[in-house]
Amino acid sequence: MRFREIVMIQHCTSSSYEAVEPLDLEEFLMSQLQSGDSALMQELGDFPDDDLKVEQVEKECRTVKHSVPLEPHVRDCVKSYTQPWLVKVYLIHMAIWFYTGTFGRLTDDCGRTLTSSDFNLRCLTPDQRVEGLLAFSSHEELDRFNQDARQGNRHPELFALYPPADEEEAVEIRPIPDCPKEHTGDRILIRCQAIKFEIDIEPVFATMALFDLKEKKKISENFYCDLNSEQFRNFLKPHTPHVDHSSLARSAIFSVTYPSTDIYLVIKIEKVLQQGEISDCADPYMTLRECDSAKNKDKLEKLRGQAEAFCQRLGRYRMPFAWATVNIMDVITTAAVDRDVTDSDSLKGGLYFRGWNHSIDRRAQLPRRNSERYSTIDEHFCSISAFKPATITISTIFKQEGDRLSDEDLLKFLSDIKKTSTPQRRIKTISGSIKLDMSPVHDLPQSCLSTELIPLIPVAEKNIRPVKEVLEFPSSEVYVPHNIYRNLLYVYPQRLNFVNRLTSARNITIKIQFMCGEDVVFGKSSGPEFVQEVYTPVTYHNKSPDFYEEVKIALPARLTERHHLLFTFYHISCQQKQNQSGSCETLIGYSWLPILNNDRLQTGQFCLPIVLDRLPVNYSLHSPEAPPVKWMESHKGLFNLEVQAVSSVHTQDNHLERFFTLCHALEGGATFPLRVREEKIPENKLEHELKLSIISLSSSSLEPLVLFLHLVLDKLFTLIMQPMVIAGQTANLAQIAFESVVSIVNSLHNSQELNRDQQGRNSLLASYLYWVFRLPDPPRDMHNSATAATVGNMLLQSRIRSSSNPDIPGHPHSSPEDNEVKNIFSITFKVLAAKCTLFLTVVCLLCLLQQFHEELALQMVVSTGVCRENAYKYAWFFFELLVKSMAQHVSQLDKNNVPRRSRFSDRFKDDITTIVSVVTEVEQAEKVNISLAFFLYDLLSLMDRGFVFQLVKNYCNQMSAKSVSMPTLISMRLEFLRILCSHEHYLNLSLFFSSPASAPASPCPSISSQSSGSCSFQEQQRILGLFELSQEFKQQHYLTGLLLTELSAALDMESEGYVDTHRKAINAIYSLLCSHDLDHRCIKPEVRAKVAALYLPLVGIIIDSTNYLDFTVSDSRGGKNKTGGPEDDLENAPLINQSVAMAIAGNPFNTLGRNVLQGKSVATLAADTSRHLLVCFLWVMKNADRSLIQRWTVDMPPSQLNKLLELLTICISCFEYRVSLLKSQQAKLQLEEALLRGMGARGEMMKRVGGMDRTVGQRENLRWRKDLTQWRQTNDRQDKTKAELDQEAIISGNLATETNLIVLDLLETIVQAVPLAECKDSVVGGVLKVLLHSLTCNQSTTFLSHTFSTLRALVVKGDLLFEEEAEQCADLCQKVLQYCSSPVDDNRSQACATLYLIMRYSYSNNFSRVKMQVTMSLASLVGKSSDFQEEYLRRSLRTILAYAEEDTEMQNTQLPSQVDELLRNLNSILSDTVKMREFQEDPEMLMDLMYRIAKGYQTSPDLRLTWLQNMAEKHNNRKCYTESAMCLVHAAALVAEYLSMLEDHKYLPVGSVTFQNISPNVLEESAVSDDILSPDEDGVCSGRYFTESGLVGLLEQAAELFSNGGLYEAVNEVYKIIIPILEAHRDFRKLASTHDKLQRAFDNIIQKGHKRMFGTYFRVGFYGAKFGDLDEREFIYKEPGITHLPEISHRLENFYSQCVGEDTLVMIKDSTPVDRKQLNPNKAYIQITYVEPYFDDYEMKDRLTNFEKNFNLRRFMYTTPFTKSGRPRGELNEQYKRKTILTTMHAFPYVKTRINVIQKEEFDLTPIEVAIEDMQKKTRELAVATHREQPDAKMLQMLLQGSVGATVNQGPLEVAQVFLNEIPADPKLFRHHNKLRLCFKEFIMRCGEAVEKNKHLITSDQKEYQQELKKNYNRLRESLRPMLERKIPELYKPIIRDSFKRLSFRRAQEENS
Secondary structure, eight states: OOHHHHHHHSGGGTTOOOOOOOOOHHHHHHHHHHTTOOHHHHHHSSOOGGGEEEEEEOOOOSBSSOOOOOOGGGHHHHHHHHSOEEEEEEOOOSOOOOOOOOOOOOOOOOOOOOOTTOOOGGGSOOOOOOTTSSOOSSHHHHHHHHHHHHHTTOOSOSGGGSOOOOGGGOTTOOOOOOOOOOOOOEEEEEEEEEEEESOOOSOEEEEEEEEETTTTEEOBOOEEEOOOOHHHHHHTGGGOSOOOGGGGOOEEEEEESSOOTTEEEEEEEEEEOOSSOHHHHHHHHHHOOTTSOHHHHHHHHHHHHHHHHHHHHHTTOEEEEEEEEEEHHHHHHHTBTTSOOOGGGGTTTOEEETTEEEEEEEOTTSOOOOOSOOOEETTEEOOTTSBOOEEEEEOOEEEOOTTOOSHHHHHHHHHHHHHHSSOSSOOOEESEEEEEEEEEOSSOOSSEEOTTSOBBSSOOSSOOOOEEEOOBOOSSOOOOOOOSOOEEEEEEEEEEOOTTOOSOOOSEEEEEEEESSSOOEEOOSSSOSEESEEEOOOOTTOSSOBOOOOEEEEOOSSOOTTOEEEEEEEEEOSSOOTTOOSOSEEEEEEEEEESEETTEEOOEEEEEOOBOSOOOTTGGGSOTTSSOOOBTTTTOOOEEEEEEEEESSOOOOHHHHHHHHHHHHHTTOOOSSEEETTEEEOGGGHHHHHHHHHHGGGGSOHHHHHHTHHHHHHHHHHHHHOOEEETTEEEOOHHHHHHHHHHHHHHHHHOTTSOBOTTSOBHHHHHIIIIIOOOOOOOOOOTTOOSTTOOGGGBOOOOOOOTTOTTSOOOOOOOHHHHHHHHHHOOOOOOTTOOOOOOOOOBTTTSOOOOHHHHHHHHHHHOOHHHHHHHHHTHHHHHHHHHHHHHHHHHTSOTTTSOGGGSSOHHHHHHHHHHHHHHHHSTTHHHHHHHHHHHHHHHHHHSOHHHHHHHHHHHHHHHHHSOSOHHHHHHHHHHHHHHHHTSTTHHHHTTGGGSOOSTTSOSSGGGTTSOSSSOHHHHHHHHHHTTSOOHHHHHHSHHHHHHHHHHHHHHHOOSGGGHHHHHHHHHHHHHHHHHHHTOGGGOSHHHHHHHHHTTHHHHHHHHHHHHHSBOOEESOOTTTOSSSSSHHHHHHSOSSOOSOEETTTTOOSOOOOOOEETTEEOOBOOHHHHHHHHHHHHHHHHHSOHHHHHHHHHHSOHHHHHHHHHHHHHHHHHTOOOGGGSOSHHHHHHIIIIIIHHHTOHHHHOOOSTTOOOOOOOSTTOSSOGGGSHHHHHHTOSSOOHHHHHHHHHHHHHHHHHHHHHHHHHHHHHHHTGGGSSOHHHHHHHHHHHHHHHHHSOOOHHHHHHHHHHHHHHHHTOTHHHHTOHHHHHHHHHHHHHHHTOSSHHHHHHHHHHHHHHHHHHTTTTHHHHHHHHHHHHHHHHHHOTTOOHHHHHHHHHHHHHHHHHOGGGTTSSHHHHHHHHHHHHHHHHHHHHHHHHTTTOHHHHHHHHHHHHHHTTTOHHHHHHHHHHHHHHHHHTTOHHHHHHHHHHHHHHHHHHHHHHOOOTTSOOGGGGGGGTOGGGGGGOOOOTTTOOTTSTTTTOSTTSSHHHHHHHHHHHHHHHHHTTOHHHHHHHHHHHHHHHHHTTOHHHHHHHHHHHHHHHHHHHHHGGGOOOOEEEEEEEESGGGGGGTTEEEEEEEOSSOOHHHHHHHHHHHHHHHHOTTTEEEEOSOSOOOGGGSOTTSEEEEEEEEEEOOOHHHHTTOOSTTGGGSSEEEEEEEEEEOTTSOSOOOGGGOEEEEEEEEEEEEESOSSSEEEEEEEEEEEEOHHHHHHHHHHHHHHHHHHHHSOSSOOHHHHHHHHHHHHOTTOTTOHHHHHHHHTSSOOSSGGGHHHHHHHHHHHHHHHHHHHHHHHHHHHHOOGGGHHHHHHHHHHHHHHHHHHHHHHHOOOGGGGSOOOGGGOOOOOOOOOHHHHO
């Protein structure tokens, strides 16, 4: 039994298979390669030598140099920040490419247009004939010629035309982690253009910074700038020794990581210290103007002089002056690129924000740059990096308040401004403006400086004004590891309290210094870069001032206990006293702050005491209490400050600090006892303390841990790898270090703050592994010192010296020990692409080198408990760690001398086996599955591949044993295998070169020794065996075998839950074949044939799938019909049109798929999944060896061949060209004509030279990149350009052409193998079905030309087509004729040639049938097609005539004359269609014409049937479902008539009589007598519909249409005819579905009840000679339900005004009889009247339901009111009414929507009869409204108001008073009088019931209304009582019967005549 058959029996265990034992790959390869079997194997067998390399990638440095200090203490950090990345690379040998070719231009040359008057065929010019139509000597020559034509200009790569699969499935794409970079937020460039005040008298200085009001935090450092003129700068020269270029910056780049609507830019303005309060100094700015009168000029000059004096004396001191702010986000939102900003927004150049004026100049000329990064700011959507550059003018400048200078005060001001637009406490403003430019930063400008003042790249060529980067202080944590050296300290003096100081310390400044012997304090604007000291601004006369100063310090790399901050407090004398000539500073006191505390950087808030005395020597080394000095206020803290560090060296975390300190000690960087914070650690405690510090690492907070992550992991890996010698003992810290790594990995994954990639990997760890990790360095030798850190002679020194980093010292040893080791091991290590020298490390010279990967694997194996659980939970990390360390190990080996098997030790292999086994068993196996796959993928490049295959086998078998659900299990294995199969050298791993490429070869080398030719049966079985998934195949082609086994198992899953599994399985194969197709290594045809041979079992799997996977195809295709008859064809055919409706191709027609097959339910493939599977099948068929395929089709059993043909039919529909890509029909024609003809050609698509025009991808492990294809850019978007749509259409057209040509190749292969096959006839029939189906789809000219060639070859090869395949002959004629009317010249030309050959080769025996079929086909074609162009068909008929005339061989026969006769008949049919064209816009006239044509074919049942179907199609298109159904009922009756002539079965209908219950009209289908026409005549009634199944098919479609039209009762009548036939055939499946449909129909009748809307009817009369035949004819028109008179009137008026002219047409507005004499003969008149169905009383007894009152209608009535005086309306006693009853020729519904009126009756009603009719109607309405199940209160009240209301005009009371007040004098009126009286009695009773009913329906607020109704009712009843009680005595006498004569006032035209 085959595997798939076993599966079908036991599908529940289908995926619990045992994976086969793989080959020993290394052994097999060696034997094959050494045997020199073939050059191909030599070329393709092993991986290339340079497959793997480990290379160093230089770090991208933003600055021109690394900011690296020379101190060894921070060497580790610095090395981490500066050494190159180490990356393992698999060299990609497969090109990744996409089309770059250009496509041909569209043209619209459609040739000359013929008019419909060109009726004479011989006057037309025939099309160009097909060359050499009959010029071939043998069938073989013809086949060869056709094949060569097909193979020319083909696309070699099928998948290049196919849209890529969804990337969500592409698990094999391993994302490359982002390279670690320095963190920057969204960046904004702010340039200070101007700071202007009303007067310009002194220098001012600006400080800018960003504040986040929401977080209440300063979020950037200060940026200092000034725009002082040269004159003012000279004022300060004495205090500015020199000006560095870097201090001249006026532009700054600010960074914002967390945007918010509350980010403000604050600009503080200072000036040189002067005498007086801030208010006094600001007063001139608020009162004076530069432009004022001359007196002000003197004042200004005086003020300038004072200012100059102050600058000369106090130039180094500043004072606060003013400040301004702007909300950054307001500017960005207004200038955002995404918002359209109109001129009206700008308020004449000024935009106003929150109460103060900012004007923004739009810079439209600046380029827009869109960034991919967007930030969500609260609810507003705006991007910081995508806004238009803007100029901001801030014209509101606030004066500084001397007592409110702190940041807290500033934030309060900002909060007030946000709420009320001004600060609450009224602050004075200073007149002036600040002008800033603001723009987003995408590329760094030139001459930019980092925050450390190091020039950034790009460097400016000339000396331009620099731009400074401003360091951000993010408002929240940022989790990005340190990547550059940064070591900055920020000092913020905050508050000083000298209130209790008695001296005159009032103008206080603080001098701040960092005591280290160097200038490390950053300067401000227009001065030196670095200074020794900084002075804080002075607040005048304030003893407890606040400060807002920020002092930025570059910390030395090596800090000692001597480094400290020194603060000196001075009082500044603003005014020089007369006797004072010296300094203006008066010393008040000192304070200091040591930088280190217990060797740790001190940061945070401090409150320091102040010393009044001079400071003693070495004061900084003392604790503040110790020195014997005088303290202010008894050592009380008086000076508040804050110190913050931004450092990538100082961790500022206790756990990390301790760990690094102990590691440093271990490496020989300290003396013992070691001091860590407050404790001292002796040498013997070092190991214990180190272990504790390692354990506590995971307790450190997340931010510092992430910041120093790279360093922490590097140290831990060093500890894992190297045993340490501590106090003479070897300490193994590997286990505890490994546990710590696991703990850190776990905590990083569990953090909600950190990102993960799509595979769930923590992004930080992934980046570390890919870019940073390298094998740890061995420890350093400390030159024989006797501490624990010394390894001494037992541990040799090794170090990597980076040639790119000379600042990191390294001294390679060259000692005797080194040489000895070299001699012992004789190994040279090489690291590719790295200029490194590696030295071997040996412990005790006895132990071998301990490899990191071995130690790591060991730790994973021996780990226990939580550590083990987490290690395997996050196994991806350790797998990648193993792989990278193994890769570094392998890169150092001599690959030529060390075979793969010897690269790694046996112990290590055992550990790997254990790890893989454990991973497969863990609970989270699903999550680790992909990681494991990638691990084994990598191992295939590093280890013995046979060993890795064993791991794969173990994995598969272990997975099978797991108790998880089947879909999950298959999905896991599929993902696993998909990753393995994506290996760069997958083909080599699958030994594809050993697969059979052609028929004679043995299936694989391992069985080549068998005798293949000894037995024909064996050979046949072997060929068939190649297409099956055998044990041998699975063993040899290991990965392919596993994947195909999974696909097979997945497709066998039956329930709906497996749809996802199907998709995954198919997509896996699809992506794999896609990669082969686009792989430049597989260009050679022989290689492609080998690769395709690898997938031959896939073909078997796909063919088997068609058996029990529903592709929802509904057409007549081979292998579909299980009974062998054509029943299913009609059941599944969509309405009328026989074209295939495929769900998989997206066609909405058919829903009748094969849902139940072979007694089991089957799952259905989704549309896209089906396409993927089919394109895989086509790829294999395209590339496989042709002779092999031919042998296979010959040996194939007939049932299997039928399945193959069925599959090909599906392929054609699935890849049909979708015209929707091009919107218009014209565009479609252009594409057909200009492009698709040549676009089958590879050369047009992509002009590649020598196959090298491809773009090679640089990324690792990508099969082919979806983002590089033309589909990627367009498919996901809605707003595609025309060019993109055109390109998509072209590619889609090419795909359709190529897929269809592959199918055609295969069909030709099958047909050419026919002589060898047994079942010759059925094979050709099956092939023909597929070919005909291909002609029903949209096809390119290229394909059509080849298809017609194949069809002609079939026609030429024999009479086969015309004997057995009558039905297909009809189809063939129809399809070919259809293409004879194509507007594309080539298509027409090919179709004409084919049609002529059909006629020529059928001439001898079956010409009459062909004539009939062609005639029917033309009738069908012209009837159905709305855009059919007869001029092209005429030209084609002329071309066929030309063929007949030019065929010399047949000139002596009757063929030319027969063809001529046939073509004349066809031409006359075309003439009818020209008439139909004229009425295309008038559906009624068009249907009349088609009806007339159909009636003309009364003696030709086939043609009448065709025209009835044409009419049905037209009705269906107009949504006239009932009429469409009636056409089909007539067609069915016609079929029934002829069936009853042929055979007399009781279950069949007895001709059209049986159909009377559906409609009496059907009787017109009664057959003509036998002597005129016999159904046995050749070619008559031979169509598919003249069979029992044809009859059932027509009736079923009719029932469906009746159901659509809402006539459910008619559905029942139709099925009454069908059911006996089905019962006779025992077709229980159809009976079940029939009864189901009947139940639905009856349910609809019950549910919809009276709500159903039937047709509305109108009488339409035409008057006037302009109407021609229509003149004086009346019709009843049937319109859809609820059609109002104005609607039909408007429609007909619009149409006929176009026909006869607007001025000529007149619409008659009333329904009075038309008098011809009064009409204008030059005008055309239309009268439209609403009519209602009319029934006599006896009819009403049978017509009880709403349906019955609207079905089979022949009589209609309308009424016309009139008076004797001629007016239509008058008083009650003179109002007459005329009723007109019209009778139609046929009953509605009919095959048309309008029917002639054939009879007209009229009678008049007298006024009293009119009154009786009105009162009866009113009474009925009241009764209905009162007795409804759910009464409608509004309707009832409306009727009551009209009945009992006091003010109703001509109401019931008035009627009674006119007709009942007196007994009439004329006895003839007695009965009418009495009848009216009785009507009133019933009426008043009904009114009473209604009033009572209303009482129960009203709401509480309607009680008064009810009382009014009751009162009116009582009044009416009382008024009517005397009249109703008065009887006429004469009427109540005994009646004498003889004298009774009915009195009537009716008159009818008939009586008068």
